[in-house]
Amino acid sequence: MGVAALSDVEFTLSTGTVLGLIGPNGSGKSTALDCVTGFVRPDSGQILLDGESIFGKAPHLIARAGLVRTFQTVKLYDQLTLDEHMSLSLRGLYKAGRSGASRRRSAERKRATSWLVEFGLEQLRSAPAGILSYGQKKLLALAAVLVTQPRIALLDEPLAGVNPRIIDLIRDAILQANTEGQTFLIIEHNVEFITSCCSEVVVLDAGKKLAAGPPSVIWDDPAVYEAFLGRKGDGHAG
Amino acid sequence: MPADRHLSVSAFSAGYLSGVPIVNDLTYGFASGSLTTIVGPNGAGKSSLLKGIYGLTRWCKGSIRIGDRDITALPAWGRLQAGISLVPQGRCNFPHMTVQENLQLGVYTLPRSNRAVAVAEALDQFPALAAQRTRAAGNLSGGQQQLLEIAMAMMVHPRVLLIDEPSLGLSPKARCQIFDKLKEITDHGVSVVMVEQNVIEGLAASDIAVVMVDGRIHRHGPAEEVLNDPEMKNVFLGGRPDTAAPGREPDRRRHDDDGI
Amino acid sequence: MDATYTWELLANGVVLGSSYALLAAGLAVIFGVLNVVNFAHGALYMLGAFAAYFFIPLTGYWIGILLTAATMAILGIVLQEGLLRRLPPDGAFSRSMLLTLGLAMIIQNGAIVLWGAGPRQLPEDSRPQGHLLLGDVIIPTGRAFIVVVAVATLGALYLLLNRTQVGRAMRGVSQNPTAALVVGISPERIGRLAMALGVGLAGIAGATLTPVFTVSPQMGITIVFKVFAIVVIGGLGSVPGAVIVAYLVGMLESFAGGYGSAMTQSISVFLFMIAIMLVRPQGLFSTEVRV
Amino acid sequence: TDSPDTNSGPITIGLSAPLSGPAAALGENERNGVQLAIDQINQDGGLLGSRKLTLAAQDNACNPTDGVGSVTKLITQQQVSAVIGALCSGVTLAAMPLAKRYQVPLVVATSTSPDITTAAGKGGNDFTFRINPSDATLAVALSSYLHKAGDVRKVAILAEDSTYGRTGAAALQKALNDKGITVTGVDFVAQGTSDFSTQISKYRNNGTQSVALYISGADHLSFLRQAASARLQLPVTGRVELEGQNLEILKDEQFAGSSSVYPYSSLIKTPANAKFAKAYESAHKTPPTYESFEGYSAVMVLADAISRAKSSDPKAIQKALVKTDFTSLTGGTVKFDAYHQAHDKAFILQIKNGKTVIVSDVVT
């Protein structure tokens, strides 16, 4: 279309970090994620995984290489049950896990069940995903990624529509997995979550990198403040 | 507060399978001219309630009234004409049409003479959309689409606005603006019923809170009261129970201290 | 083979394209709004031709065409109310395919029972007489009228779809039925309108051919596939796309047949379709939106 | 399988023909002819001492799958004494082994594939008989006529994409070449094609002096209509029915000199034909077509065989059929050769002053 959704964006996701990718609406965050995971082919540039280019590779190969994602507009198999979602994800992504992660069926099964229980979905286990509420869909999509313990999980607004109580659970899980060596890239608009979860933050604005650094530094940046946070309102009071 | 802006449901049930009510025998009058926020766990039936009121669930029982008028028998577009408008959860626009065309369809029910003005007004109120006017809606970012959908619902100047998680996918800045805008229209007498998972900000902006659990109203009252009720906070609104690891609270405070 | 020949083939292509365009536009409207693949389109086109066969001798050409269009539009509404509306909305695509297939069988074989399988033609005196001479190119009046009717009808259709709120609503219903409900569109009304337009267009296509071809119950059997392909190539649901591709196909057939044999004519159409779909799988004229 | 009760009750004649799909019009014509023959025989008191004939007609939609089903049903369930069919050559070729297996005579009345004859009689299939002439002989007759008439030296062939069209076109092309008449092109159009403008333009511009048609039904009439309104100044030839709606168009000056080779014309002046044509016209409001004639003939040939066999048993009928020596409606003789092919008359027809005249007849 002649308009670049992203231009000259560069960032590094080092192993073992939780990177927050934030920015105002339409700043190109989801597009960046699409590029990294092969769903959109960038016009130019480089995408390296462990020094090797994954530029232009097919999405499923990138997923198998360990980059596992969720979608902002939640994607599920409407006619498959929750259990089937979990097992499909496990089976499709068994190569994407961190080395050393358990490949035992029973362990996987336990993990899958425990995610469904944690997210309050265990009663709906054998229901088709199409009937879930919006938040439940988001949670299922997230669980299906987390259960595979991928090397790098790329989450596009995983918390939008999720009840705050469960947000706390997710935070704990991510931090826990992170200490076990998993890497995360999280796109979020939830400031509190970014602050408490991410060790690094990259801010995009209008397709360009606006700032980068640890959260505490980022929030002090007036440009970020202007573009992303807006004014201080009563809404932000804890 | 004009009476014809008073939305009420009585003995209202709605669901997708016969015999399985998702919204269960609900009776409630939404205060007119104020911002009521419904909160509750995922899958509690909040969206189903809003859809049921607008006539989008597969079945419903009981009655829905606006003022004195019983609108239970009306089809969805009839309810719109009766003054209710809905912003559903998730994506709900015309993806292959431009933003401009979407807005033009947004005023489908307005008299011909008012349409152009309403579109111009909306573009004026949402500059982010004005910039994307000729783009296909499906190519906007998630947040931009959310804004578009809110704009489309507001354009018809409804008496009752049902809005399902408006903050979904919006940046903090846009979120504040939307909450402000909602407050502003309640000031003009519109009754707004909002569902929010962004509980703290949502309730802070609202007049009245309704807590829904398992298809029923668990509790309702002034928003501030509910927000500060420790039981509510622990069980439904998130945040740590007081026994939780102490590391978390300061995080939130820090972000507060940071002046955000 | 000289310039006259080329011009003649061009004229033939325009006439052929006009017929395809009327049919394709109708199919595209029905598909675009209702998500219904109308396999009965060929049968309805045949009914239109028969209607005109009965009307034109009574009322003359122009009024006959108008009457046919009106009758067929009413039939469209009846079909919508009686059948299509009753299909549940999810998965309408494949069901509609079968429903209209059944409908096509009923109409086609009903016509055989009613009118016999043999061909009929309009009596000499009710056909448009004479021909146009453009340079050396002879165009029979009946064929010229096809172009006139097509251009007028399709022009009006374009204005309706793109310049009016109703037209926008029609496109809207197909793109997102829920969103349509949310902005207050009555899907029933729009559905009726779409069927009235689509079937009416099929009727007009049939009616304009009545004075030129013969009329028989089998006349619509094979045309559906070609028109279906034209609609998909144009970009599903894009009426202007369907019309443009219809003219392209008409032109292609005319020239391939003119400079090759009738076999080249059909083969070239299939190859054209395959080639376009390989290069632009989403169709020639559709806006792509992100996944 | 049980053979039908050979002593009493009605005698059932089976017909497998396309009654739906693109060839339905032809099948309908054939059935009309068959029905007329049966009615006439019954009116005259039936066969074998007042046993009536009944018709069992099955649709074969012109495809072998339906065709095999229809013929199997006729033979094994409806227990017909003989089958007439199956119009489309492909279906006939699929039906022939069934006739042989169940030993029920199959009278082919309209299928043109030369392979039917090759396989019948001496070819191995004793139960298949064909009464319609082969296209090759017709083509030779026509091209001799054209050659003699002398004014046409460049002919284009327009044929439908069916066995009828393809074998006919091939035979004519060969026969014309043998006579030194140039074929400017052969176009095969799908059955059900309605638009012929491309071909018409082509004939107008490439020096073609006459168009030989091998297309049937609605397409045929459609071509003539379009040629007329496009002012195509050419005589047509080939297999053109110079009667009914066609004649209305062809009598116009622009088609002057049109000719045709046809195994039948309603103009043939035999008493039997006059009776047939009159009865047909009063029942169906149009002159009989070629298919109706052949259907009628098939029944008459069978009736003759049944009478001679003095039995309605299929095997007996087959034996009688082999010895058929029957005068047809057109004055020719139906007699089966070693390949069970009959050699009835065919006619060269021409339009003179707006009227169809029989120029000559040939034994095929």
Place this chain on the structure above:
Amino acid sequence: MTAALHVHEPEETNDVMSRKSSSPLHKWLGGRHLGPLLPTAAAIALVPAVVTNDYFIDVANLALTFMVLGTAFNLLYGYVGMLSFAQVAFVGIGGYASSWLVTHTDLWQPVAFLAGGGVAALVAAVVGAVTVRLSEGAFAIITLSFTLLCAVVAAEWTGVTGGRQGIFGLPAPSLSLGPVDLVADTPRSYYYLLAGFTVLALWAMQRLVRSSAGTVMIAIRDNEPLAKAQGYATNNYKLAVFSFCAFVTGLTGALHVFRLTTIDPSIFDFYLMQVMLIIVILGGAGTFWPVAYSAVLFAVLPEMLRMADEARLIVYGALLVLGLLFLPQGVGGFLRARAMNRQLRDMRGGRS
């Protein structure tokens, strides 16, 4: 908004989380999914015993043919969501290839049949290689055009295909084992051949859909991008299923034309495609056994309607329309939805 309530049959669940172990052979054969296959096979075996008339046996032959064709199309359209109009082309290609081999070489018939399937699969692999990545509509149009092209080629390529009149007088399949001569030259003997093949084909296809690959197939139909994001090479799956179905279809085509003893370009007509569509949609796309059984219905129905004569196809069309209005998701879809609703109701019941 109103999400589809029907999922595939609950017993199809093939999750790693709940699989009972059983004997390896039993498991390989399909384990508990053998359920409906055995009674079906038994019913098929019983037909010749209860049916005496050749005509009805022939209808049964047609029913078996439709069963395999319909199920193969169901795999593609019902499970993977690929609307392939090329199925009928593969029937023809299989038919032509085997007919040519038998009439032009000394190849033993069973091998020729397999070769027919093989050629169809090969062609499918080539066509699929460029088309499976395309959108649904493009796939449908290309396969449709491909079929129409095949018809033209079959009519034009006289040297190989026999042109318009095709290849006819195909010999009955025969098998001589020493003193025993088996010839499938009557409808009844042909039935045994077809029955054996049908049971085998149904077993293979149901083995596929009940395997883990079957779930992936549904996943691709439901949401292809997600399947990609979960690491599935969706295009490879589609290509594999497309070729596999082409093989089964081509083989069926070969058997079909040898039963008819003739093949001509009319095999590429819409007729068989229409039959497959009817069977799959009214049977319930994406359900296995209901589709297989509906094939029987739609082989028998038109033959039953032969009584209606003129009105045959009108009544047939009317039955289609009515069937669709009253069972819009097909029989299988209806049963599935009912089972699912019951399950959901139980779930809800347990909650409150």
